Structures are given as structure tokens and as C-alpha cells.
Amino acid sequence: MDPFATLGIERRFDVDLTALEKRHRELSRAFHPDKHAGGMPSEKRAALARAADVNEAWRVVRDPVRRAEALFALAGIPVGEDREPKAAPAFLMEMMEQREALAEAQGAGDRDLVARLAEAIHARARETQTILTRVFAEPGEDLAPHLHRLGELRFYARFLDEVSAIEDLLDDSAGRETRP
Amino acid sequence: MTLLEIFDPRARPRPIGIDLGTTHSLVACMRNERPVAIADCDQEVLLPSVVSYQPSGVVVGRLARSLAVEAPRDTIVSVKRFMGRGADDPETRRLGPYEFAARGAASPNVVRFKVRGREVTPVEVSAEILRALKRLAEDELHSVGGAVITVPAYFDDAQRQATKDAGRLAGLEVLRLLNEPTAAALAYGLDKRKNGHFAVYDLGGGTFDITVLLLEDGVFQVKATGGDSALGGDDMDRALAETLLLELGWRRAGAPPPSASLVRVVLDTARRMKHALTDALEVEASLPAASGEDRAVVITRERFEGLVQTLLERTGVACRRAMKDAGLKPEDLDGVILVGGSTRVPAVRAYVRALFRRDPLTDIDPDQVVALGAAIQADLLAGEGPKEDVLLLDVLPLSLGIEVGGGVVDKILPRNVTIPTGARATYTTQEDRQTGFEIHVVQGERELAADCRSLARFTLKGIPPMAAGLAKLEVTFRVDADGLLHVHAKELTTGIEQTVAVKPSYGLDDEAVEKMLMDAIEHGETDLAARRLAENRVEAHRIVTATEKAMADDPELLEGDDRARIAAAIQGLTEAARGEDAGKIHALVEALDVASKDFATRRMNRAIARAIEGKTVDQVTRDVST
Numbered sequence: 055m056d057p058f059a060t061l062g063i064e065r066r067f068d069v070d071l072t073a074l075e076k077r078h079r080e081l082s083r084a085f086h087p088d089k090h091a092g093g094m095p096s097e098k099r100a101a102l103a104r105a106a107d108v109n110e111a112w113r114v115v116r117d118p119v120r121r122a123e124a125l126f127a128l129a130g131i132p133v134g135e136d137r138e139p140k141a142a143p144a145f146l147m148e149m150m151e152q153r154e155a156l157a158e159a160q161g162a163g164d165r166d167l168v169a170r171l172a173e174a175i176h177a178r179a180r181e182t183q184t185i186l187t188r189v190f191a192e193p194g195e196d197l198a199p200h201l202h203r204l205g206e207l208r209f210y211a212r213f214l215d216e217v218s219a220i221e222d223l224l225d226d227s228a229g230r231e232t233r234p
Numbered sequence: 235m236t237l238l239e240i241f242d243p244r245a246r247p248r249p250i251g252i253d254l255g256t257t258h259s260l261v262a263c264m265r266n267e268r269p270v271a272i273a274d275c276d277q278e279v280l281l282p283s284v285v286s287y288q289p290s291g292v293v294v295g296r297l298a299r300s301l302a303v304e305a306p307r308d309t310i311v312s313v314k315r316f317m318g319r320g321a322d323d324p325e326t327r328r329l330g331p332y333e334f335a336a337r338g339a340a341s342p343n344v345v346r347f348k349v350r351g352r353e354v355t356p357v358e359v360s361a362e363i364l365r366a367l368k369r370l371a372e373d374e375l376h377s378v379g380g381a382v383i384t385v386p387a388y389f390d391d392a393q394r395q396a397t398k399d400a401g402r403l404a405g406l407e408v409l410r411l412l413n414e415p416t417a418a419a420l421a422y423g424l425d426k427r428k429n430g431h432f433a434v435y436d437l438g439g440g441t442f443d444i445t446v447l448l449l450e451d452g453v454f455q456v457k458a459t460g461g462d463s464a465l466g467g468d469d470m471d472r473a474l475a476e477t478l479l480l481e482l483g484w485r486r487a488g489a490p491p492p493s494a495s496l497v498r499v500v501l502d503t504a505r506r507m508k509h510a511l512t513d514a515l516e517v518e519a520s521l522p523a524a525s526g527e528d529r530a531v532v533i534t535r536e537r538f539e540g541l542v543q544t545l546l547e548r549t550g551v552a553c554r555r556a557m558k559d560a561g562l563k564p565e566d567l568d569g570v571i572l573v574g575g576s577t578r579v580p581a582v583r584a585y586v587r588a589l590f591r592r593d594p595l596t597d598i599d600p601d602q603v604v605a606l607g608a609a610i611q612a613d614l615l616a617g618e619g620p621k622e623d624v625l626l627l628d629v630l631p632l633s634l635g636i637e638v639g640g641g642v643v644d645k646i647l648p649r650n651v652t653i654p655t656g657a658r659a660t661y662t663t664q665e666d667r668q669t670g671f672e673i674h675v676v677q678g679e680r681e682l683a684a685d686c687r688s689l690a691r692f693t694l695k696g697i698p699p700m701a702a703g704l705a706k707l708e709v710t711f712r713v714d715a716d717g718l719l720h721v722h723a724k725e726l727t728t729g730i731e732q733t734v735a736v737k738p739s740y741g742l743d744d745e746a747v748e749k750m751l752m753d754a755i756e757h758g759e760t761d762l763a764a765r766r767l768a769e770n771r772v773e774a775h776r777i778v779t780a781t782e783k784a785m786a787d788d789p790e791l792l793e794g795d796d797r798a799r800i801a802a803a804i805q806g807l808t809e810a811a812r813g814e815d816a817g818k819i820h821a822l823v824e825a826l827d828v829a830s831k832d833f834a835t836r837r838m839n840r841a842i843a844r845a846i847e848g849k850t851v852d853q854v855t856r857d858v859s860t
Contacts, residue, residue, distance in 0.1 A: 062846030084845035092617040
């Protein structure tokens with residue numbers, strides 16, 4: 055499935071997220087099963103399948119990692135962690151250090167440090183995204199040498215998920231201590 | 235109020251909205267483009283969700299509640315808390331007067347209450363409540379069409395399926411399962427015509443939901459939902475009841491265990507004290523003490539609030555998570571809507587005010603707002619709703635996944651994705667010559683399958699022996715607009731397929747529901763054949779109407795002998811619908827479906843082309859057919 059075609063939007067990495075939301079709502083208005091409740095049975099089935107595809111495509115396109123995966127795949131480059139080149143040792147080392155720092159910040163309950171570490175990774179992710187925007191926009195660009203950037207994006211995403219989980223934990227314990 | 239509401243046997247069936255609640259239930263319909271709750275002959279709109287199995291028959295509502303003390307085991311209160319739960323669920327071990335049946339051979343994991351020498355499942359008990367509401371609606375509307383039944387947003391797949399089964403058992407055509415907070419937002423949003431981000435805090439009798447949604451020009455888009463399907467006013471009652479039992483000496487070493495009817499009395503007293511504490515600062519109750527005589531116990535509001543504090547904090551954790559999932563901070567909200575009778579408790583309001591840093595909105599009756607929203611949605615689905623373009627976009631409340639090696643869950647669909655939706659994942663064999671795949675579908679946020687809710691287990695068999703890693707199993711998840719999951723598995727190298735409607739682990743399979751329908755006849759409820767016939771006639775009428783309307787709207791899309799074939803199919807079906815043969819009607823409904831398929835496909839392709847501007851119909855058609 056080409057999620058960009060399903061949504062009827064241009065195939066590019068730097069999608070306009072506001073326009074994407076709007077497009078998703080328009081297509082939902084057209085295909086959501088509620089809008090076909092009085093339709094013919096095969097029409098209802100087709101609308102349900104289409105609405106599901108639209109939601110699935112929306113989920114892919116709005117997430118930078120899955121969007122990049124889709125763009126590589128559409129360019130004929132197979133993606134998936136076992137098919138992509140291993141990350142550079144220097145990068146892995148650096149990420150390990152960041153993770154250790156995060157674990158320490160969590161142990162110390164230092165919310166500010168957690169936020170600073172997250173911001174640093176955010177900045178790195180933005181940098182990678184800028185590069186990907188350029189290479190995906192370049193006609194005839196050889197994409198294969200850029201495949202390792204996908205692994206990097208996943209690393210950043212996982213790191214930020216972890217930050218989010220840590221913040222939840224810190225919030226919950228704070229919530230228990232200071233009753234509103 | 236219309237002056238002349240004379241009975242018309244040909245009255246058009248009217249859609250209804252039902253709030254099937256833990257403590258009470260109600261039904262609503264549209265009148266003069268406004269949703270209204272339907273009252274019984276005593277002008278009461280709230281039907282206590284209590285079912286009492288008496289020697290003379292089944293009693294539902296206020297009378298049943300009054301029988302709860304003398305027949306505590308045969309009177310099921312708060313049945314919603316048992317929906318979709320297994321016999322081994324902690325819920326069955328909480329404070330309560332019931333007797334449960336030992337695991338049966340059929341559907342071994344379903345809770346069964348022992349009442350008056352027979353066993354009933356929560357689905358059957360809920361169906362009794364739905365039947366009572368249906369009768370109430372019929373008295374008012376003469377003819378009831380489809381129903382929208384609300385469920386807590388945080389209900390998992392098994393609980394949703396159980397609710398739908400109950401609707402079917404009650405003889406209702408379930409148009410949609412609608413999430414309670416979304417229903418409330420619909421009633422509220424259409425009433426106030428507001429745009430913006432809203433949080434709906436719904437604390438009912440037995441369930442808690444938090445939903446964050448964006449209202450924008452008629453689209454109600456749920457951004458995140460969270461909650462606890464076993465947390466509500468009942469838990470406040472239980473906490474208070476435990477305190478009362480303690481004060482009365484029943485929890486002292488050597489004291490006899492309180493009888494089932496005493497437990498019922500204490501729980502009811504706790505509920506009344508809770509209600510009284512909304513206005514009073516302290517209340518007193520006289521109850522039988524373990525020593526034999528009655529003793530007065532005084533509970534202050536402060537003490538009660540101390541008892542419910544942990545419960546409130548559990549709601550706070552869910553609220554913070556939902557806000558975070560939605561990417562919002564309290565100050566980004568345009569309003570907080572309170573739903574559910576338990577939000578009348580002053581401590582709850584104070585907690586919500588502090589949590590969201592604003593005064594919550596309470597101007598629609600928190601007991602009625604969900605049913606009113608359901609009535610609006612039922613009307614929309616029946617195609618006779620308000621003229622404005624309204625659309626509800628709801629989400630999956632809990633992640634869905636497959637158990638993989640080491641008991642770890644591979645999440646296939648994360649929580650809070652917009653539904654309907656689908657996703658695929660591919661797995662491979664672990665061992666040489668492995669000829670079957672065991673698939674275990676689970677729901678929940680935990681990493682290990684054992685900590686999640688088991689939805690279904692099935693085995694894809696008959697795969698020819700191959701070396702490990704060669705067979706490719708593709709599992710497809712589809713979640714429909716009711717939030718119900720359908721799983722499809724396919725081995726890609728051989729093409730062996732299997733589709734399962736997810737039910738089994740904790741639900742009733744189709745056979746069990748069928749058997750309940752048969753049992754209902756024995757109890758003089760209904761005639762199954764007559765019901766089938768009526769259902770098939772409704773279906774026939776619906777498909778004929780839809781097809782005729784489509785033909786009138788888009789005559790240019792009829793090609794070749796479409797018109798003649800479809801017209802012949804319509805005629806055949808119309809004639810069959812006048813007859814008594816339910817099977818024949820069903821077959822001809824399918825025949826019309828086949829006859830109109832090409833025409834329907836052309837209509838859908840054009841709709842897709844129109845929705846996606848800038849693309850030619852040919853391009854779009856190619857996308858659709860792949």
C-alpha cells in the first residue's frame with residue numbers, strides 16, 4: 055500500500071502536518087462507515103475497508119520513522135532492522151552514553167536533566183530529518199547510502215519513548231506525594 | 235408534546251440510544267430534533283440495572299432492587315462489572331453476595347451466576363435490562379428500529395463483544411457500540427456548538443473513562459482515551475461498606491462471616507450514606523452489629539473522602555497519561571465535561587478542578603448525557619439525523635498484539651489509533667518441520683502476554699514441513715467502527731488461510747449465543763423463527779431502499795444490463811419479504827448484493843476519486859483493485 059496515494063498527497067518527507075490532519079478529516083467524512091450506514095452492502099464493506107486504509111496511511115505518514123520507511127520501500131529499498139546496515143560503532147557508543155545518562159537522571163529523579171537529554175536527542179532527530187527531506191526530494195538521488203539514517207531515527211524515537219515513560223513514572227510518584 | 239399520538243401499526247421504526255450502565259440504565263430517542271430520555275409510567279427515566287430471578291419470573295429495575303435484600307443471591311446488581319470477564323477474574327472475588335457456578339464445559343471462562351437453580355451469564359442478565367428498556371421504548375414509540383448501545387471507552391474487546399451479544403439476545407438490532415465519553419461529548423457539543431479541545435471525565439457506577447477530544451466543525455475526533463473498567467462509585471460503596479463492617483465488629487477475629495443479605499444491606503446503606511454526604515457533613519446509620527444488636531455508626535464527609543482518595547488518584551494517573559498521549563497540557567483545554575453519577579461527589583469535583591485547573595462543566599445531567607448522545611448517534615446512523623455534518627472519530631483504547639517468543643507481546647496496533655483501522659505483521663517458524671502456528675491475540679499495554687488480556691488463541695494448521703524460518707505467516711488485524719477486532723492469518727508460501735472473529739478466550743462463541751436464544755424461547759420470551767423472519771424483513775427493506783436510492787442518485791453509473799438485473803433482484807426480494815420463508819429472504823438479500831456489486835463498486839470508485847482531488851478515476855481504480 056502506498057500511504058501517500060491512499061491519502062492523495064505528494065510523496066515527500068517534509069509533510070505539512072496541519073494539511074495532513076485536514077486531509078484525514080476530509081477523507082474520513084467521505085469514507086467513515088457512519089457515512090455509509092444507509093448504503094448498499096458492498097458499498098458499506100468498501101467504505102469500511104477504505105476508511106481503515108485511510109487511518110492506517112495517516113498513522114504511517116504522520117510518524118517520521120514510518121514515513122521514512124514507506125519512502126525507502128516505495129523507492130524499492132527493502133527496510134526492516136535485519137535488512138538495514140548495522141549502525142556505526144561510534145554512534146552506538148554515543149547512544150549508550152546518552153542512555154546511561156538518562157538512567158542516572160531517572161535514578162536521581164532529576165526532571166530537568168531528563169528534559170535536557172530529551173532536547174539533545176530531539177535536535178539530533180531534527181538534523182537527520184532535514185537530511186532525509188533533502189535526499190528524498192532530490193530526483194535520481196541514490197537512497198541506499200542513506201538507509202542507516204532510518205536506524206538512527208528509530209534509536210531517537212525509542213530514546214524519546216523511554217523519556218516519556220520516565221516522565222510518566224516521575225509524574226505518578228509526584229501525583230501521589232502532592233495530592234491536588 | 236404532540237396532541238395526537240394515535241397508535242399506528244405501520245409506524246416507522248424509530249432508532250434509540252441506550253446507556254447500559256453499571257448502576258442504572260436508560261433509553262433515549264429524538265423528538266423534534268432534540269434528544270430526550272424516555273420515562274416509565276412513574277415518570278422515572280433511570281432504570282436501576284438490577285435483575286432479580288424470582289420463582290414467578292424475571293424482574294428488572296426498582297422492584298428488583300427492593301428484592302435484593304430478601305433474595306441477595308438471586309438478584310444481580312452491577313452486572314456490567316462482570317461483562318466479558320472470566321470465572322477466574324479478581325472481580326468475582328470482591329465483596330458481593332453472589333454464588334458462582336463452577337467452570338462449565340462450554341465457554342469455561344465465562345462467569346456464571348447461580349440463581350434459582352439455574353445458571354445465567356452476565357450477557358443474559360444484561361439482555362434482561364436491555365429488554366426492559368426496549369419495552370419502555372416500544373410503549374413510547376410503538377416501533378423500535380436499531381439501537382446504539384454505549385460502552386465505557388476503556389472496555390476491551392471481550393467486554394464490547396459481550397455487550398453486543400447482550401443486545402442481540404434482547405432482540406435489538408445493534409447499529410453501533412458507542413463509547414460513553416464520546417456520546418457525552420456529542421450531546422454536549424451539539425448542544426453548545428463549541429469548537430476546541432475537551433476532556434470528558436466519566437466516573438460511573440463501575441467504570442472510569444477519561445477521553446480527550448477535539449471538536450471541530452462537527453467532527454468529534456478522539457485524541458486519546460484511558461481509564462479503568464473496574465473503578466467507580468461501586469468501589470466507593472465497597473470501601474465505605476468495609477469500614478462499616480469493621481466498625482460493627484464483623485471483621486474482628488472470631489466474628490461470624492456476614493450473611494449475603496447483610497452484605498447487601500451494608501452495601502446499600504453505604505450507597506445511601508455516600509449520596510447523603512454530597513450535601514451533609516456527616517450521616518448516621520443503624521445496622522446489625524456482630525454482637526447481635528443494632529448499632530449506630532456515624533460517618534463524616536472527611537472520613538469518606540479519606541476512603542475514596544486512593545480511588546481518585548487512580549483516575550488522576552489515567553488522566554495524566556491520556557493528556558500526554560493527546561499531546562496536551564491542562565491549560566490547552568477549552569473545557570472539562572463531567573459525566574456519570576459519581577461525579578456528584580464533592581471530593582470528585584474538587585479533584586477534577588485541581589487536576590485540570592478549571593471548573594468542570596456540569597450543565598447537562600451527568601446521568602442522562604450519555605444516553606442523549608447515543609440517541610443522536612442512532613438518529614445519524616438511521617439516516618434521519620440533524621442536517622449538519624456530524625462525524626465521530628473514535629480510537630482503540632488498548633493496544634492489540636500477538637504473543638511471540640519468550641511470552642513477549644509484539645504490538646500490532648497501539649492504543650489511541652483512530653478506528654476503523656487495520657495492520658499486518660509477518661512471523662516465521664521457529665523450528666524445522668513445524669506444521670502449525672499457534673496464534674495468541676492479546677490486548678493491553680504490558681510487555682508480557684501473561685500480564686495482558688487474552689482475547690483468543692487459535693492454530694493455523696496444515697503447513698507443509700519446511701526448514702525453520704521459511705514459512706511466512708501474515709497476521710492481519712482489522713478493527714471495525716465498534717472497536718471490535720477481526721483477525722485473519724495466512725501462510726504466504728502455501729496460501730493456507732484462517733479468519734477468526736475474536737471471541738473465545740473470555741467470551742461466548744456463536745454457538746453459545748445461539749443456545750441462549752433457544753433457551754429464551756423455553757422461558758417464553760420469544761419465538762426464534764418469528765424473530766429471524768422479522769430481522770430478515772428489516773434487512774430486506776433496508777437493502778432495497780439503499781439500492782433504489784443509489785439508482786436514483788447515480789443512474790449514469792448503471793452499465794449494460796445492470797438496471798434490469800438489479801430490478802429483477804429487487805422484485806424477487808420484495809416478493810420473498812412478503813412471504814414467511816426467512817431463509818429465502820436471506821438468500822435473495824445476498825442475490826441483490828451480488829447483482830448490485832459492480833454498480834456499487836463504480837459508485838465507491840467515484841467517491842474515492844472525488845475525495846482525492848487531482849487524481850484521475852483510472853489511477854484511483856488501480857489503487858483500489860490492488
